[in-house]
Amino acid sequence: MSTNKSNTTNDTMKKIKDRISEVNWSYHWDRIKDKGGYIVFVLTFIFIKQIPYLPIIGNLIQDAQNRNIIPNIETLNSLFIHMVILLIFIVSWDLLSGYSGQVSFGHGFFLGLGSYFTVYYINGLTVNGRALFDGKSENFINIGFTTIDLNVFTAILVGATVSAIISILIGLITLRLKGTYFALITLILPLIALNLAKNLWEEYTGGDLGLQTRRLVKQEDKELSQIVWEEYYFYLIIMFISIGIMFWIAKSRFGLALQSIREDELAAKASGINVRLYKLFAMGVSAFFAGIAGGLMVQSVGSPIGVVNVGAFETQTSFTPVIYTILGGIGTISGPIMGTIILTIAIYYLALGLIQYPMIELRAIAIILILILRFQPRGLIKADKQLKNGLYIGIFMAILISFVEELVNLPQLLATWFDDEGIFGLDILNIKGRLIFYFFINTIIGYFAPDFIRWARLKTWGVWPSLPDFDPPK
Amino acid sequence: MIKMSIEELDDELELEEKERVISDTPILRIIDLTKKFGELIAVNKATFDVYQGEILGIIGPNGSGKTTLFNMISGVLKPEEGEILTKKNENIVGKSTTKIVKKHKIARTFQIVRPFKLLQALDNVTIPHIPKGLQSPKTLKTRSLTSLLEVDMGEKKNYPAAILPHGDLKRLDFARALATDAEVLLLDEPYSGLSVEDSFRITQLIKNANQEKGVTIMIVEHKLKLLANLVDRIVVLNQGKIIAIGTPEEISKNQVVIESYLGKEASSIVSS
Numbered sequence: 001m002s003t004n005k006s007n008t009t010n011d012t013m014k015k016i017k018d019r020i021s022e023v024n025w026s027y028h029w030d031r032i033k034d035k036g037g038y039i040v041f042v043l044t045f046i047f048i049k050q051i052p053y054l055p056i057i058g059n060l061i062q063d064a065q066n067r068n069i070i071p072n073i074e075t076l077n078s079l080f081i082h083m084v085i086l087l088i089f090i091v092s093w094d095l096l097s098g099y100s101g102q103v104s105f106g107h108g109f110f111l112g113l114g115s116y117f118t119v120y121y122i123n124g125l126t127v128n129g130r131a132l133f134d135g136k137s138e139n140f141i142n143i144g145f146t147t148i149d150l151n152v153f154t155a156i157l158v159g160a161t162v163s164a165i166i167s168i169l170i171g172l173i174t175l176r177l178k179g180t181y182f183a184l185i186t187l188i189l190p191l192i193a194l195n196l197a198k199n200l201w202e203e204y205t206g207g208d209l210g211l212q213t214r215r216l217v218k219q220e221d222k223e224l225s226q227i228v229w230e231e232y233y234f235y236l237i238i239m240f241i242s243i244g245i246m247f248w249i250a251k252s253r254f255g256l257a258l259q260s261i262r263e264d265e266l267a268a269k270a271s272g273i274n275v276r277l278y279k280l281f282a283m284g285v286s287a288f289f290a291g292i293a294g295g296l297m298v299q300s301v302g303s304p305i306g307v308v309n310v311g312a313f314e315t316q317t318s319f320t321p322v323i324y325t326i327l328g329g330i331g332t333i334s335g336p337i338m339g340t341i342i343l344t345i346a347i348y349y350l351a352l353g354l355i356q357y358p359m360i361e362l363r364a365i366a367i368i369l370i371l372i373l374r375f376q377p378r379g380l381i382k383a384d385k386q387l388k389n390g391l392y393i394g395i396f397m398a399i400l401i402s403f404v405e406e407l408v409n410l411p412q413l414l415a416t417w418f419d420d421e422g423i424f425g426l427d428i429l430n431i432k433g434r435l436i437f438y439f440f441i442n443t444i445i446g447y448f449a450p451d452f453i454r455w456a457r458l459k460t461w462g463v464w465p466s467l468p469d470f471d472p473p474k
Numbered sequence: 475m476i477k478m479s480i481e482e483l484d485d486e487l488e489l490e491e492k493e494r495v496i497s498d499t500p501i502l503r504i505i506d507l508t509k510k511f512g513e514l515i516a517v518n519k520a521t522f523d524v525y526q527g528e529i530l531g532i533i534g535p536n537g538s539g540k541t542t543l544f545n546m547i548s549g550v551l552k553p554e555e556g557e558i559l560t561k562k563n564e565n566i567v568g569k570s571t572t573k574i575v576k577k578h579k580i581a582r583t584f585q586i587v588r589p590f591k592l593l594q595a596l597d598n599v600t601i602p603h604i605p606k607g608l609q610s611p612k613t614l615k616t617r618s619l620t621s622l623l624e625v626d627m628g629e630k631k632n633y634p635a636a637i638l639p640h641g642d643l644k645r646l647d648f649a650r651a652l653a654t655d656a657e658v659l660l661l662d663e664p665y666s667g668l669s670v671e672d673s674f675r676i677t678q679l680i681k682n683a684n685q686e687k688g689v690t691i692m693i694v695e696h697k698l699k700l701l702a703n704l705v706d707r708i709v710v711l712n713q714g715k716i717i718a719i720g721t722p723e724e725i726s727k728n729q730v731v732i733e734s735y736l737g738k739e740a741s742s743i744v745s746s
Contacts, residue, residue, distance in 0.1 A: 272581075
């Protein structure tokens with residue numbers, strides 16, 4: 001009896017061990033699928049230069065570039081450099097406002113501080129004839145794929161640190177304020193800075209014209225087309241490190257503590273969280289990375305010299321992260337990333353498709369933002385499945401139709417149906433205008449199609465598939 | 475097969491009630507505590523001791539200053555006069571809520587539950603464990619899971635607090651306060667809005683915390699009935715003044731207390 005029993009237990013133990021040692025592929029596949037968005041994001045940013053030369057997709061991409069559906073490689077480069085720097089700035093805003101709930105309407109202030117102190121560190125700063133600190137000479141080092149000026153790189157870190165220190169000093173004064181009052185204080189900061197920089201301290205800030213400085217990447221000995229890619233990849237590394245750190249903070253216990261402050265400050269205090277310290281921490285980290293974005297923004301003008309001017313203190317700069325993050329989804333890290341990518345691309349297409357009305361793309365974005373706030377307040381990243389599917393169908397069909405439109409003479413047909421002025425100002429003779437048109441039509445179709453198909457099926461066919469009779473178990 | 479009669483099983487399962495130790499040294503001494511809101515005196519020279527290991531009930535009609543008293547002890551409000559002394563004779567008046575929780579080990583729950591709504595139930599009880607110094611992520615998770623399992627919420631650990639029912643939120647709030655390693659627990663109306671079953675579970679949790687962890691507990695409650703079998707002593711407040719301190723039996727026979735609840739005429743009928 002006892003031997004029999006031990007045998008059976010041994011068998012079951014063996015079975016259990018086999019089950020454990022088996023690799024659960026479906027579990028791993030689910031985990032990879034959950035992170036699919038991140039993987040595509042990272043791969044696209046790394047291989048953007050090589051994508052037109054990939055074996056299968058490459059031909060399609062080149063074809064699309066020839067048809068002007070996708071911008072050519074130089075435009076892609078400038079678009080992605082712009083995007084990479086914006087991403088650091090916008091995610092840093094989300095860490096402060098989305099996670100700890102301290103809504104800041106003046107994040108451009110920290111961006112501007114980062115920019116200016118980067119330039120001051122390189123060029124030196126002279127006040128009333130006395131040199132506060134001297135400029136730094138060139139100090140090139142080779143880091144494999146490119147040669148960078150180490151002093152300029154240090155300058156970016158110094159600018160970011162100054163920005164963080166000043167933000168903490170401001171925080172010490174203002175963090176007793178809550179909600180709207182804190183937002184109002186932060187709204188005023190860049191306006192004061194703009195006034196001072198334009199009028200009182202114009203000799204130090206250069207006013208609208210700005211100050212000039214050296215570039216981060218060595219400009220001599222190479223062609224411009226190569227240098228811009230070297231710059232892009234260096235910025236990309238900085239972006240991955242910055243967003244990686246912010247992502248880690250957001251997912252770790254610090255992020256949890258920040259979220260608890262956002263949800264209920266009194267309850268967080270009653271749980272032993274040092275609210276003041278955590279708020280200052282969030283503000284410092286956020287301003288540090290905004291400063292890094294500011295330092296990079298000095299470099300990103302695409303000319304042999306870097307330029308900084310008072311543009312960072314304009315209200316528009318401070319509202320950029322608010323708009324981009326709300327569109328993507330506030331209180332997440334993937335939300336602002338998605339919002340930035342979508343809006344940067346959308347602004348590019350709208351600016352070229354609505355070319356008859358200059359600067360109208362910002363108004364179009366405003367309308368999109370109002371619709372998002374009304375119908376999807378949690379942002380696109382947590383939008384309804386139906387809307388997401390509609391958008392996917394819209395993008396896919398827009399690209400598909402733009403490939404095959406000439407087979408059925410669609411451009412000519414559209415031009416005869418509508419006037420030369422186009423539809424709502426969309427330039428129908430331009431491929432970008434047609435793309436936006438196709439995208440809107442197909443998104444609407446993609447959004448309502450499932451409902452319509454279900455309705456039509458119920459009217460005509462009935463329930464499908466018809467279920468067999470079901471007997472309940474006795 | 476192990477054979478066991480039902481009686482033996484009952485004996486096995488019967489929990490031995492530990493002997494509760496209530497020491498003579500007070501863990502909290504409240505001396506002449508006064509709070510004014512403009513002209514209104516919310517708490518008027520309240521003086522009483524809380525002994526280590528006891529369960530103390532605080533009752534009184536609406537607006538008698540029970541919650542104000544708790545707010546002053548937990549550092550949310552600052553009293554005009556008076557002292558609150560801890561075991562080590564430190565005055566905690568005027569110190570921040572964070573410090574009172576972390577250093578002086580006095581935690582509280584809220585009359586209206588205040589969960590972190592968008593966070594999951596597990597994250598809700600992780601937060602009090604975060605400020606406890608260096609610990610690995612694994613330790614942190616183990617500790618917070620233990621806290622959650624103590625209040626029977628294990629199966630709901632991934633639910634955001636926003637969708638949990640009221641009874642669960644009350645227990646979550648209790649778990650969060652207990653997770654701060656508190657020595658004194660201030661429970662602000664733990665029974666408000668609960669069904670009979672949920673009330674019973676809360677009672678069990680309070681008894682467990684008191685007996686197994688030796689936590690001193692102060693409970694604010696309107697209803698004397700619920701406290702009668704739970705607490706050792708009761709403090710009765712009326713219009714900011716302490717009108718009686720004593721065991722539940724003493725309080726239920728106290729003429730002044732009955733008067734304060736029912737009014738003079740009705741109380742004379744009851745006593746006659």
